[in-house]
Amino acid sequence: MLTESFMQRALLAALFLGPAAALLGVFVTARRMAFFSDTIAHAALAGIALGFWFGFFNPTFPMIIFSLVVAAAMMWLKSNTDLLTDTIMALLLSGSVALGIVILSLLEGRRGDLHRYLFGDILAVSWMDVGFAGALLVAVGGVVFTRLSDLTLLTANEDLAHVCGGSVARLNYLFVVGLTVTVAMSIRLLGIILVTALLVIPPAAARNLSCNLRQQIVFSIMLGLAGSVGGAMLSYPLEVPCGPAIVLTCIALFCLSLVGKWQLARRAFR
Amino acid sequence: MKAQNSPCCEHAGETAVEVRDLRVSINDRQVLQGVNLSVPHGKVVALIGPNGSGKTTLLRALLGLQPIASGEIKVLGERRIRRVLHRIGYVPQRLVLERSFILSVREFLALRMRSSRNWFWKTRHQIDYLIGEALEEIGVGSLLDRPIAQLSGGQMQRVLIAFSLLEKPELLLLDEPTAGVDQPGEQTFYELIAQVQKKRHLTVVLVSHDLSMVYRHASWIYALNGVICCEGPPERVINEESLKQAFGIHVSPYHHHHHAH
Numbered sequence: 001m002l003t004e005s006f007m008q009r010a011l012l013a014a015l016f017l018g019p020a021a022a023l024l025g026v027f028v029t030a031r032r033m034a035f036f037s038d039t040i041a042h043a044a045l046a047g048i049a050l051g052f053w054f055g056f057f058n059p060t061f062p063m064i065i066f067s068l069v070v071a072a073a074m075m076w077l078k079s080n081t082d083l084l085t086d087t088i089m090a091l092l093l094s095g096s097v098a099l100g101i102v103i104l105s106l107l108e109g110r111r112g113d114l115h116r117y118l119f120g121d122i123l124a125v126s127w128m129d130v131g132f133a134g135a136l137l138v139a140v141g142g143v144v145f146t147r148l149s150d151l152t153l154l155t156a157n158e159d160l161a162h163v164c165g166g167s168v169a170r171l172n173y174l175f176v177v178g179l180t181v182t183v184a185m186s187i188r189l190l191g192i193i194l195v196t197a198l199l200v201i202p203p204a205a206a207r208n209l210s211c212n213l214r215q216q217i218v219f220s221i222m223l224g225l226a227g228s229v230g231g232a233m234l235s236y237p238l239e240v241p242c243g244p245a246i247v248l249t250c251i252a253l254f255c256l257s258l259v260g261k262w263q264l265a266r267r268a269f270r
Numbered sequence: 271m272k273a274q275n276s277p278c279c280e281h282a283g284e285t286a287v288e289v290r291d292l293r294v295s296i297n298d299r300q301v302l303q304g305v306n307l308s309v310p311h312g313k314v315v316a317l318i319g320p321n322g323s324g325k326t327t328l329l330r331a332l333l334g335l336q337p338i339a340s341g342e343i344k345v346l347g348e349r350r351i352r353r354v355l356h357r358i359g360y361v362p363q364r365l366v367l368e369r370s371f372i373l374s375v376r377e378f379l380a381l382r383m384r385s386s387r388n389w390f391w392k393t394r395h396q397i398d399y400l401i402g403e404a405l406e407e408i409g410v411g412s413l414l415d416r417p418i419a420q421l422s423g424g425q426m427q428r429v430l431i432a433f434s435l436l437e438k439p440e441l442l443l444l445d446e447p448t449a450g451v452d453q454p455g456e457q458t459f460y461e462l463i464a465q466v467q468k469k470r471h472l473t474v475v476l477v478s479h480d481l482s483m484v485y486r487h488a489s490w491i492y493a494l495n496g497v498i499c500c501e502g503p504p505e506r507v508i509n510e511e512s513l514k515q516a517f518g519i520h521v522s523p524y525h526h527h528h529h530a531h
Contacts, residue, residue: 029368029370029371030368030370032368145390149380149388149389152373152377153381155373156365156367156373156378156381156418159333159335159360159362160360160362160433162334162335162355163333163355164355164382165352165355203370204370207372210372211374211415211417212372212376212377213371213372213373213374214377214389214390217390
């Protein structure tokens with residue numbers, strides 16, 4: 001399995017993206033931004049389609065740019081209109097998916113691509129994507145750990161973060177950019193529909209096993225790594241798509257964490 | 271009613287907070303329409319007023335959280351509030367946290383201290399050593415391992431006070447600090463504030479709806495309703511006539527015979 005070049009690329013991508021997504025996921029879930037990342041993922045479809053339309057062979061770059069545009073549109077609409085956040089997200093999500101499908105169906109020879117992007121395709125991961133994913137892990141890890149106090153305060157209460165001297169607006173934008181790029185990059189492995197799972201399930205499982213934030217962060221990174229690499233490895237012998245395999249592995253880990261939680265509670269009770 | 275012996279006259283040149291003709295609009299509504307305020311060092315000053323009277327907006331403006339339309343704010347002698355934020359302690363109305371966010375009290379307190387901002391890499395003993403003073407003074411030592419999202423209203427306020435006092439502030443801003451706290455908890459909370467204020471000679475600006483607590487603990491009161499309707503010591507402001515002027519309706523004043531100050 002490891003001698004196959006596409007498998008090496010997929011495993012390396014999983015090794016980089018799993019921990020990055022799980023680390024951001026701790027704050028995504030606490031800030032109720034799961035639907036936000038889902039919208040970003042769906043927006044990526046339009047980015048991919050537009051990339052093909054403009055003749056890109058590898059649509060990673062246009063996908064990231066379009067996702068960032070949609071994230072910016074979401075933040076602008078939120079602060080400049082009276083629309084509810086849910087409404088804004090539903091509008092942009094359905095609009096992006098519709099645009100992506102229309103463009104893909106107009107392009108000769110690209111109609112079959114839809115399935116690959118919706119559910120993930122291990123073969124589509126290029127060495128450039130792997131390099132990108134590695135750089136992303138370094139960047140996300142670097143920013144989160146150097147600004148951990150500010151990010152934690154921002155998650156707890158924006159006003160307190162400001163009073164404690166944090167540059168709230170800048171950190172907010174940085175977080176959204178990091179999240180958007182992570183989601184867009186993870187689509188290769190997990191697909192548009194399933195990508196949010198990598199942000200939500202490892203932190204949720206880690207929550208079951210933790211007594212404080214430090215533990216949640218550490219466990220979340222470990223579970224994200226185990227879920228993504230484990231799922232990618234299982235998908236090969238089982239001959240199933242990579243995305244669903246990763247999600248199901250993460251869910252299995254979540255179930256184990258529930259058992260762990262009950263065991264911990266029982267021990268504490270005794 | 272306008273007080274003759276305004277506190278700024280007694281402590282000329284020693285004001286901790288100075289507000290001149292402050293105007294703030296939110297969504298085209300003029301919330302503050304020319305507010306003047308002066309808080310001397312070492313005093314407990316309360317802002318009272320009905321809902322929507324601009325109390326919280328004023329407090330947020332003092333912290334630089336609220337953009338202002340015109341006027342002047344000077345906090346601890348500085349117009350650029352960002353420069354003095356480290357000398358200000360702030361207690362928000364309440365902290366609403368997702369239950370999935372399992373931040374412990376110890377970790378939360380560590381976020382305030384410059385010396386413990388890299389708390390992730392420190393041991394619990396190192397963190398406890400750094401935040402030790404607040405633990406003793408406010409008595410939150412038994413709560414350190416608890417997730418902050420699971421605290422009761424009273425415990426949460428205690429933790430927020432401990433948090434706000436960690437960097438030894440000179441000025442403490444409290445925004446309805448006992449909203450959601452039961453009556454005995456509220457009393458304990460204000461007694462704690464009074465005790466700390468006296469010990470550290472803190473200046474306290476307090477937004478409150480609870481006239482009885484304000485009566486007991488504040489030395490000067492500003493009644494706000496878009497503008498300052500009246501100001502003065504509690505026994506002068508908390509009476510039927512001036513409350514009617516500030517609140518616009520009939521409010522029964524609270525008469526307390528054991529004024530703490």
